[in-house]
Amino acid sequence: xxxxxGPEPARNESEQSEVHRGLSRRGFLxxxxxxxxxxxxxxxxxxSAQTPTISEDDIVVPDDPTKTLGMSxxxxxxxxxxxxxxxxINDPNAPLGAAGWxxxxxxxxxxxxxxADLHFERHHSGVAMIDPxxxxxxxxxxxxxxxxxxxxxxxxxxxxxxxxxxECSGNSLAGYPGGDADSTAQSIHGLVSTSEWVGVPMRxxxxxxxxxxxxxxxxxxxxxxxxxxxxxxxxxxxxxxxxALYQNGEPIRPAQGYPMRLILPGWEGNMQIKWLRRIExxxxxxxxxxxxxxxTDRLPDGRSRQFTYAMEAKSVITRPSPGQGLAxxxxxxxxxxxxxxxxxxxxxxxxxxxxxxxxxxxxxxxSRTRSTVRFHHPWEWDGEEAMLMSRATDDTGYVQxxxxxxxxxxxxxxxxxxxxxxxxxxxxxxxLSNGYVDA
Ligand SMILES: Nc1nc2c(c(=O)[nH]1)N[C@H]1C(S)=C(S)[C@@H](COP(=O)(O)O)O[C@H]1N2
Ligand SMILES: [Mo]
Numbered sequence: 001x002x003x004x005x006g007p008e009p010a011r012n013e014s015e016q017s018e019v020h021r022g023l024s025r026r027g028f029l030x031x032x033x034x035x036x037x038x039x040x041x042x043x044x045x046x047x048s049a050q051t052p053t054i055s056e057d058d059i060v061v062p063d064d065p066t067k068t069l070g071m072s073x074x075x076x077x078x079x080x081x082x083x084x085x086x087x088x089i090n091d092p093n094a095p096l097g098a099a100g101w102x103x104x105x106x107x108x109x110x111x112x113x114x115x116a117d118l119h120f121e122r123h124h125s126g127v128a129m130i131d132p133x134x135x136x137x138x139x140x141x142x143x144x145x146x147x148x149x150x151x152x153x154x155x156x157x158x159x160x161x162x163x164x165x166x167e168c169s170g171n172s173l174a175g176y177p178g179g180d181a182d183s184t185a186q187s188i189h190g191l192v193s194t195s196e197w198v199g200v201p202m203r204x205x206x207x208x209x210x211x212x213x214x215x216x217x218x219x220x221x222x223x224x225x226x227x228x229x230x231x232x233x234x235x236x237x238x239x240x241x242x243x244a245l246y247q248n249g250e251p252i253r254p255a256q257g258y259p260m261r262l263i264l265p266g267w268e269g270n271m272q273i274k275w276l277r278r279i280e281x282x283x284x285x286x287x288x289x290x291x292x293x294x295x296t297d298r299l300p301d302g303r304s305r306q307f308t309y310a311m312e313a314k315s316v317i318t319r320p321s322p323g324q325g326l327a328x329x330x331x332x333x334x335x336x337x338x339x340x341x342x343x344x345x346x347x348x349x350x351x352x353x354x355x356x357x358x359x360x361x362x363x364x365x366x367s368r369t370r371s372t373v374r375f376h377h378p379w380e381w382d383g384e385e386a387m388l389m390s391r392a393t394d395d396t397g398y399v400q401x402x403x404x405x406x407x408x409x410x411x412x413x414x415x416x417x418x419x420x421x422x423x424x425x426x427x428x429x430x431x432l433s434n435g436y437v438d439a
Pocket of ligand 2: 122167168170270
């Protein structure tokens, strides 16, 4: 790929009319009107010239849907007004652009794919909004031919499709201090989401720039206000790293790093640089802030663990779970997800008696490497108090540890990579609460 890039594909033209720089949409329309409306509308004109897009306010639920004409067609779909799924914002009052995160509503989801608008978010300086026409990915350092790529350059390279989870290494950290009784699957474990990612394998970029054989590490840098940087071993780049352009069938969303983000299958979310703008090859780690001051952990003997990449095998029961209780005794399906950053989930066991006895759960669909798999387990509830747990085993033979075993090794100063077994206490009234509250 050269510094030259051809004209943008025609399909982007209609979207250009919606783009406005440094102005709110209202401000943009006002200034466009003042200029005599002389702005480019694109081939199909503005969205308002078409069938209106239906909003929540337009929804009417008739008494008898067979006696009432249905709603109009719409350009973008809506969820049923009877389905309430939303991300949980860690601090809704945080100032604009502040570091923050939102949790995926695990207790409301089934299967494995996370709808893109419910993918968890973790931003260190808010969501960067990037015009792909202005964006370049620069690749330099220990390479034979430094290059820069536009989104359209990458579009022309060979691509692959893979289903992988992304998990923040801070996911489930409520497990260390014990959490609160009113914690939910979402608020404890919702910093994990799974998507189909389509993009250019990093090994093609490496081949394109001609790597210096002495290079062993690369720095990845984002173009958000945090300018987030992380070092990644070249070995991982050649194995399965992807520059993702698409997520679940559409261009990745701004919150996930539009127009391009790094996917490092199975490794901690922090390394998977969003809004990717620069890759620098070197022969040692770059020791960035995110891998020295942050994303390291102190062990009981005073030493620190650094470069803790792979997310270990974990599982969580999502139904029943707090907020998703049982209406009464009888037959139910226990449902949950399991995943491992080291390989494929081979087995999930379920206990309903606090870990005294375990039974194998059924894995639904294909269990893929570095992806989530859904498990179901039919269960007859006698209406008595019960303690529900799940335990994952991956194809390396690694078994998800109990909370006690994990705390024993990690000590009191640990924050990241919590993967202990989650227990949910099922009360006789059918409600559930976090089973490991310390207080
Ligand atoms: N440029 C940039 N990349 C980033 C971040 C960021 O703040 N800026 N956050 C990181 C962290 S800590 C995580 S867990 C993942 C979250 O990805 P998501 O928001 O798509 O779920 O992105 C990582 N990549
Ligand atoms: Mo993270």
